[in-house]
Amino acid sequence: xxxxxxxxxxxxxxxxxxxxxxxxxxxxxxxxxxxxxxxxxxxxxxxxxxxxxxxxxxxxxxxxxxxxxxxxxxxxxxxxxxxxxxxxxxxxxxxxxxxxxxxxxxxxxxxxxxxxxxxxxxxxxxxxxxxxxxxxxxxxxxxxxxxxxxxxxxxxxxxxxxxxxxxxxxxxxxxxxxxxxxxxxxxxxxxxxxxxxxxxxxxxxxxxxxxxxxxxxxxxxxxxxxxxxxxxxxxxxxxxxxxxxxxxxxxxxxxxxxxxxxxxxxxxxxxxxxxxxxxxxxxxxxxxxxxxxxxxxxxxxxxxxxxxxxxxxxxxxxxxxxxxxxxxxxxxxxxxxxxxxx
Amino acid sequence: xxxxxxxxxxxxxxxxxxxxxxxxxxxxxxxxxxxxxxxxxxxxxxxxxxxxxxxxxxxxxxxxxxxxxxxxxxxxxxxxxxxxxxxxxxxxxxxxxxxxxxxxxxxxxxxxxxxxxxxxxxxxxxxxxxxxxxxxxxxxxxxxxxxxxxxxxxxxxxx
Numbered sequence: 001x002x003x004x005x006x007x008x009x010x011x012x013x014x015x016x017x018x019x020x021x022x023x024x025x026x027x028x029x030x031x032x033x034x035x036x037x038x039x040x041x042x043x044x045x046x047x048x049x050x051x052x053x054x055x056x057x058x059x060x061x062x063x064x065x066x067x068x069x070x071x072x073x074x075x076x077x078x079x080x081x082x083x084x085x086x087x088x089x090x091x092x093x094x095x096x097x098x099x100x101x102x103x104x105x106x107x108x109x110x111x112x113x114x115x116x117x118x119x120x121x122x123x124x125x126x127x128x129x130x131x132x133x134x135x136x137x138x139x140x141x142x143x144x145x146x147x148x149x150x151x152x153x154x155x156x157x158x159x160x161x162x163x164x165x166x167x168x169x170x171x172x173x174x175x176x177x178x179x180x181x182x183x184x185x186x187x188x189x190x191x192x193x194x195x196x197x198x199x200x201x202x203x204x205x206x207x208x209x210x211x212x213x214x215x216x217x218x219x220x221x222x223x224x225x226x227x228x229x230x231x232x233x234x235x236x237x238x239x240x241x242x243x244x245x246x247x248x249x250x251x252x253x254x255x256x257x258x259x260x261x262x263x264x265x266x267x268x269x270x271x272x273x274x275x276x277x278x279x280x281x282x283x284x285x286x287x288x289x290x291x292x293x294x295x296x297x298x299x300x301x302x303x304x305x306x307x308x309x310x311x312x313x314x315x316x317x318x319x320x321x322x323x324x325x326x327x328x329x330x331x332x333x334x335x336x337x338x339x340x341x342x
Numbered sequence: 343x344x345x346x347x348x349x350x351x352x353x354x355x356x357x358x359x360x361x362x363x364x365x366x367x368x369x370x371x372x373x374x375x376x377x378x379x380x381x382x383x384x385x386x387x388x389x390x391x392x393x394x395x396x397x398x399x400x401x402x403x404x405x406x407x408x409x410x411x412x413x414x415x416x417x418x419x420x421x422x423x424x425x426x427x428x429x430x431x432x433x434x435x436x437x438x439x440x441x442x443x444x445x446x447x448x449x450x451x452x453x454x455x456x457x458x459x460x461x462x463x464x465x466x467x468x469x470x471x472x473x474x475x476x477x478x479x480x481x482x483x484x485x486x487x488x489x490x491x492x493x494x495x496x497x498x499x500x501x
Contacts, residue, residue, distance in 0.1 A: 001386075002369075003365075003407075005343045005362075005363075005364055006364060007343075007344070007363060008363035008409050010409070031407075031410075034405055034406065034407065034410070035387055035402070038366075038405045038407070039386045039387060039405065042385060042386065043386075051407075053409075053410065055410065102475070103390070103474055103475020103476075104400070104453070104471060104472050104474065108399065108400075109396070109399035109401055110402065110405070110406070233471075233474035234387075234474075234475050
């Protein structure tokens with residue numbers, strides 16, 4: 001499969017990259033690892049006039065602890081996050097999420113954290129070859145006026161956000177730094193997602209994601225990520241869940257649960273937080289209730305946008321949510337990172 | 343489309359080329375340099391047949407722009423043997439019957455080589471995890487994993 005024509009830019013620093021984005025605007029796409037973008041370009045789903053490679057930008061390649069904060073540059077390769085020892089010890093949920101992405105020969109040495117967070121939404125009727133798509137009308141996401149994933153059609157796109165890094169990072173209350181020629185802003189990661197299928201990110205045309213900031217998990221806090229997929233590698237999530245649980249003695253004082261791969265954006269289950277907060281750590285009923293709350297919240301969003309039947313995905317939300325919560329809770333109580341647990 | 347200069351080392355040999363931006367590394371290797379060991383299976387990064395080593399690490403050459411490989415050392419399956427001697431991994435694939443139709447073989451070899459360069463004494467589960475991004479439609483996975491394990495046991499020599 002051939003790639004369409006484009007101009008290739010290799011800026012040497014961030015200012016040069018921002019200048020290019022400002023000049024070329026809508027025709028630009030940022031190229032990091034390319035494992036999402038180049039496939040879409042081959043399928044004719046994206047045809048940028050300019051590709052700006054961020055490979056040579058030193059500002060986007062940092063990974064370090066700053067106080068209790070973990071700072072990760074957007075162009076840091078997934079492999080470099082996995083081998084960064086503090087992540088294994090203190091952010092086990094992030095370690096699990098990154099491990100689950102793609103396959104070693106894709107994610108380890110090519111894919112980046114920024115690319116995983118900024119990947120386009122997916123749908124089984126959209127992410128297909130030109131030949132496949134020509135057999136039907138153009139859907140909302142491709143610029144048309146219908147949706148095949150929603151029974152009876154819809155005037156909105158029902159694609160799904162497939163980032164595996166996002167749910168657990170949102171559960172950990174991560175924020176992102178976004179820059180443009182005009183300046184910079186910091187926003188919660190959850191606000192990077194617009195929940196609009198046609199245009200899933202809230203980034204402006206001249207903006208670039210530069211950094212992800214993850215708060216440190218204090219004592220008594222555990223994080224976990226759980227993913228259901230048909231294959232152990234190169235597969236998208238059927239359902240995923242990121243969880244953070246904080247305990248004080250034998251009591252849960254804070255809980256966050258975010259479900260991935262079910263809606264247009266990662267789905268924060270605020271009901272789970274209400275259910276779990278204040279309950280004893282050993283309260284099995286509370287975890288079951290939180291799982292059910294996640295299932296009923298997700299049910300409203302799950303469309304026929306993946307190969308798996310919607311009904312199966314709905315039921316599995318509760319299972320995957322409970323697994324993530326339980327493991328986060330175990331870690332909160334035992335205070336261990338990923339290496340000691342396994 | 344404007345061609346851009348590209349300095350690249352393939353199997354130890356330096357090249358100074360001019361390539362179009364939309365040329366993938368796989369197209370460069372197969373069509374321009376006549377190194378047809380890396381195969382195009384899916385062209386979308388799913389099957390692993392196009393895997394080559396970039397500075398010792400496995401990458402999908404079908405999803406890598408040739409220009410993204412600027413300044414790097416690429417090793418393809420043609421560069422595994424040295425001085426007429428097969429790489430121990432290649433010999434092990436032959437000895438264990440790990441090759442059926444052969445289409446996935448070069449990708450499997452390159453990922454296995456990358457793994458053993460990083461972890462010379464990789465174990466059963468590391469090998470399986472490393473190969474998990476590769477598809478073999480003859481479904482000969484067991485023999486392939488065994489061949490790689492045997493190459494570890496056979497004190498694979500580092501290069």
